Amino acid sequence: MEIIAKRPEALTKEPFHYCPGCMHGVAHRLIAEAIDENGLINQIAGVAPVGCAVFAYKYFNCDMAEAAHGRAPAVATGIKRARPDMHIFTYQGDGDLAAIGTAEIVHSANRGEKISVFFVNNAIYGMTGGQMAPTTLPNMKTTTSPYGRNVDDIGYPIRMCELLATLVAPYYIERVSLLSPADIIRAKKAVNKAIRYNKENRGFTFIEFISTCPTNWGYEPEQARQWAKENMLPFFKLGVYRDKGEGVE
Amino acid sequence: MSKILMKGNEAIAEAAIRSGCRLYFAYPITPQSELIEYMAKMMPKVKGTFIQAESEVAAINMVYGAAGSGKRVMTSSSSPGISLKMEGLSYIAGAELPCVVVNVQRGGPGLGDIQPAQGDYFQATKGGGHGDYRLIVLAPSSVQEFADMASEAFDLADKYRNPVMILADGMLGQMMEPVEFKPAKTDAELQELANQHLSWCICPNEDGAKKHHHEINSLELDPQVLEQHVLGLLKKYAEIQKNEIRYETYNISDENEVLCVAWGTASRVVKSAINEVQKQGKSVGLIRPIRVWPYPYEAIKQVIGKNVKKVYVFELNSGQMVEDVKIAVEGKVPVDFWGKVGGVVFTPAEIKEKLEECF
Amino acid sequence: MTTEMICAGFGGQGVLTIGKFIAQAAMQEGKNVSWLPSYGPEMRGGTANVSTVVSTEPIASPIVSFPDVLVALNQPSIDKFAPSIRPGGLLIYNTNMCPRGCKREDITKIAVPMNDIASEIGSMIVLNMVATGVVIGKTDIIKYETLEGNLTSFMQEKNPDLLTKNLAAIKRGIEIAKQYT
Numbered sequence: 186m187e188i189i190a191k192r193p194e195a196l197t198k199e200p201f202h203y204c205p206g207c208m209h210g211v212a213h214r215l216i217a218e219a220i221d222e223n224g225l226i227n228q229i230a231g232v233a234p235v236g237c238a239v240f241a242y243k244y245f246n247c248d249m250a251e252a253a254h255g256r257a258p259a260v261a262t263g264i265k266r267a268r269p270d271m272h273i274f275t276y277q278g279d280g281d282l283a284a285i286g287t288a289e290i291v292h293s294a295n296r297g298e299k300i301s302v303f304f305v306n307n308a309i310y311g312m313t314g315g316q317m318a319p320t321t322l323p324n325m326k327t328t329t330s331p332y333g334r335n336v337d338d339i340g341y342p343i344r345m346c347e348l349l350a351t352l353v354a355p356y357y358i359e360r361v362s363l364l365s366p367a368d369i370i371r372a373k374k375a376v377n378k379a380i381r382y383n384k385e386n387r388g389f390t391f392i393e394f395i396s397t398c399p400t401n402w403g404y405e406p407e408q409a410r411q412w413a414k415e416n417m418l419p420f421f422k423l424g425v426y427r428d429k430g431e432g433v434e
Numbered sequence: 435m436s437k438i439l440m441k442g443n444e445a446i447a448e449a450a451i452r453s454g455c456r457l458y459f460a461y462p463i464t465p466q467s468e469l470i471e472y473m474a475k476m477m478p479k480v481k482g483t484f485i486q487a488e489s490e491v492a493a494i495n496m497v498y499g500a501a502g503s504g505k506r507v508m509t510s511s512s513s514p515g516i517s518l519k520m521e522g523l524s525y526i527a528g529a530e531l532p533c534v535v536v537n538v539q540r541g542g543p544g545l546g547d548i549q550p551a552q553g554d555y556f557q558a559t560k561g562g563g564h565g566d567y568r569l570i571v572l573a574p575s576s577v578q579e580f581a582d583m584a585s586e587a588f589d590l591a592d593k594y595r596n597p598v599m600i601l602a603d604g605m606l607g608q609m610m611e612p613v614e615f616k617p618a619k620t621d622a623e624l625q626e627l628a629n630q631h632l633s634w635c636i637c638p639n640e641d642g643a644k645k646h647h648h649e650i651n652s653l654e655l656d657p658q659v660l661e662q663h664v665l666g667l668l669k670k671y672a673e674i675q676k677n678e679i680r681y682e683t684y685n686i687s688d689e690n691e692v693l694c695v696a697w698g699t700a701s702r703v704v705k706s707a708i709n710e711v712q713k714q715g716k717s718v719g720l721i722r723p724i725r726v727w728p729y730p731y732e733a734i735k736q737v738i739g740k741n742v743k744k745v746y747v748f749e750l751n752s753g754q755m756v757e758d759v760k761i762a763v764e765g766k767v768p769v770d771f772w773g774k775v776g777g778v779v780f781t782p783a784e785i786k787e788k789l790e791e792c793f
Numbered sequence: 794m795t796t797e798m799i800c801a802g803f804g805g806q807g808v809l810t811i812g813k814f815i816a817q818a819a820m821q822e823g824k825n826v827s828w829l830p831s832y833g834p835e836m837r838g839g840t841a842n843v844s845t846v847v848s849t850e851p852i853a854s855p856i857v858s859f860p861d862v863l864v865a866l867n868q869p870s871i872d873k874f875a876p877s878i879r880p881g882g883l884l885i886y887n888t889n890m891c892p893r894g895c896k897r898e899d900i901t902k903i904a905v906p907m908n909d910i911a912s913e914i915g916s917m918i919v920l921n922m923v924a925t926g927v928v929i930g931k932t933d934i935i936k937y938e939t940l941e942g943n944l945t946s947f948m949q950e951k952n953p954d955l956l957t958k959n960l961a962a963i964k965r966g967i968e969i970a971k972q973y974t
């Protein structure tokens with residue numbers, strides 16, 4: 186595949202620390218390529234989450250801030266308002282964005298903050314060793330749902346794209362997957378569009394990546410992708426939820 | 435009951451359940467995650483409530499609600515998450531609600547690291563949240579003590595209607611030592627616990643026409659009235675200071691030339707070093723506050739023997755408790771401090787060297 | 794009597810378990826014990842270690858500055874911890890993964906091809922039990938019978954085959970240690 190041919194300029198030389206088969210690296214690469222392709226390397230800055238991608242601040246070859254758990258969209262708001270001529274993105278996991286950071290993501294979206302949010306949904310807390318996430322599927326076992334996620338007690342997984350699409354302000358919302366080469370190519374297009382809209386200061390852009398965590402799911406990488414295809418995709422439907430640039434409201 | 439080899443994080447969880455805790459709300463964070471995971475596994479077995487909250491802020495407010503309902507309730511976290519609980523703790527202290535909060539400290543400030551540290555001493559003992567309030571703060575130094583402090587903490591919380599913090603650290607959380615548990619509360623005891631707060635907590639009206647109206651609240655706009663409320667709190671805190679100071683002395687004698695003060699994990703390392711220098715005929719004593727609020731000021735002053743040339747404070751921070759030691763010592767002998775920061779734990783060899791330099 | 798021990802190796806070699814089994818058995822034999830693992834990203838990076846203290850006295854520090862016994866399952870563990878072994882102390886190491894060994898002459902060294910032995914027995918999982926056997930054979934930190942009892946009650950039903958292999962590995966370790974007295 187062409188995308189693994191050379192290291193994008195928007196990535197530093199720092200080697201990724203991710204587990205074998207983890208998709209965080211793929212998501213990083215797609216974002217970095219989009220930064221390169223949009224010629225934004227000198228005008229972009231990012232905000233890293235607390236989660237397995239916590240070291241994203243070392244990986245992206247632009248100025249980066251590390252935020253407290255869940256607060257990246259607020260930090261990004263501060264940067265964007267202080268430096269309106271720059272282009273800002275956040276990179277967040279499901280615990281970070283859809284649990285502790287729910288208020289920040291909803292309100293930055295609602296303000297139509299001109300930032301891009303990249304959201305990696307692996308249905309679990311990777312970094313802390315496999316606890317339940319807000320996106321953990323019904324009956325899925327994690328270390329804090331040892332008997333399986335009981336939806337009568339703790340609710341259903343949160344669909345962030347759908348939730349944010351109830352707001353008027355967001356400009357572009359799409360859910361993509363990283364589970365197959367074909368899906369990655371589609372994801373690349375979406376990431377590119379988000380970064381382009383960001384460059385043009387159009388408004389709030391949000392990409393959700395359906396991903397895996399082989400380590401904490403206890404699967405081999407290929408098995409994990411298969412499991413995600415069978416279990417995550419039916420619940421988290423891929424597609425464009427908002428694209429004001431293309432008339433999708 | 436025989437001894438079980440267990441991690442501190444699991445031991446405190448088991449002990450809390452045995453103490454009658456049936457409500458637990460928390461959010462995962464290293465190095466305390468085994469605690470929340472143990473609760474996830476065991477609470478359903480005792481028909482208790484476990485909720486992984488969406489954040490530490492939510493968890494502490496769930497605690498506020500459950501404590502306001504008069505039930506034994508606990509939350510736990512590690513340093514960055516405890517910071518988020520500070521707002522809630524101020525409200526809980528203001529509304530005089532009983533609850534237990536466990537802090538398995540790690541290195542800070544900010545995201546810091548996940549190794550053991552004692553950098554939250556100021557936060558725990560001097561405030562952390564806003565306003566004039568105090569937490570009762572218990573500082574375990576072994577897995578057994580960590581576990582024992584569960585029932586102690588709940589009893590203190592109930593007795594004084596005050597939040598109690600157990601201030602542990604990553605080492606106590608991750609380490610395994612033998613523990614012996616107290617027997618679990620019987621159904622009758624649980625019933626008694628459930629009824630103890632009915633005079634003020636949120637509960638169904640069983641008074642017929644004399645319907646009760648309980649308010650769980652920390653708001654009072656009239657400064658004169660708020661003043662009286664806070665003075666009431668202060669009276670309670672004075673009472674706690676009178677009754678609830680606990681400390682351990684180790685190797686204290688008139689021969690002591692150095693008196694060490696250390697708490698929690700740090701005190702374990704200091705004890706090892708004292709054992710070593712003792713072999714060289716050097717006399718060093720240790721006083722360990724078992725509770726760091728209320729603080730044993732008077733006790734420290736009392737155990738400074740006539741030969742003590744120096745009081746030496748060792749902490750896994752940049753020097754926090756040492757300020758209380760200075761208050762206690764009142765300038766009578768020099769107070770020195772040595773510590774490690776950033777989640778680095780000093781070794782017995784390092785402390786030994788520091789002690790040898792005193793002679 | 795106090796024995797301070799560090800076990801170290803790659804994550805996945807089961808070093809934490811060596812410490813745990815020894816601490817567990819020593820506790821049952823009436824000793825004081827502590828078990829303090831390394832934790833966190835260090836382990837994801839591939840190395841793990843655990844400090845185990847067994848004593849007839851109350852244990853002050855669970856942190857070990859100068860181990861009496863070091864069990865090293867790979868070379869980085871020797872490089873990191875062997876310099877601090879107490880003079881006269883014991884180093885048990887896995888020759889299959891420690892190509893450079895250890896130069897110290899003031900300690901007892903027991904060199905064991907643990908990978909080879911484990912694969913002879915038929916399961917790499919029991920590598921750590923070979924090491925445990927050497928510790929038992931060379932020190933009197935715990936009795937073999939206590940550990941056998943624990944493993945049996947823990948594994949007999951779930952995995953009798955693995956139990957047999959574990960016990961075989963421990964016995965091989967003990968035999969090897971006996972050659973060093």
Ligand SMILES: Cc1ncc(C[n+]2csc(CCOP(=O)(O)OP(=O)(O)O)c2C)c(N)n1
Nearest residue numbers: 235236237254278279280281310311312463
């Ligand atoms: C205030 C606070 N609470 C909790 C944590 C512990 N913590 C670190 S990462 C994480 C969850 C990460 O999960 P997710 O966002 O899904 O990212 P992933 O690791 O799965 O990519 C948690 C709870 C923290 N660092 N700060």
Ligand code: SF4
Nearest residue numbers: 203204207237311398
């Ligand atoms: S724990 Fe999961 S999310 Fe984290 S790096 Fe490993 S595979 Fe990726």
Ligand SMILES: [Mg+2]
Nearest residue numbers: 278279309311
């Ligand atoms: Mg996740």
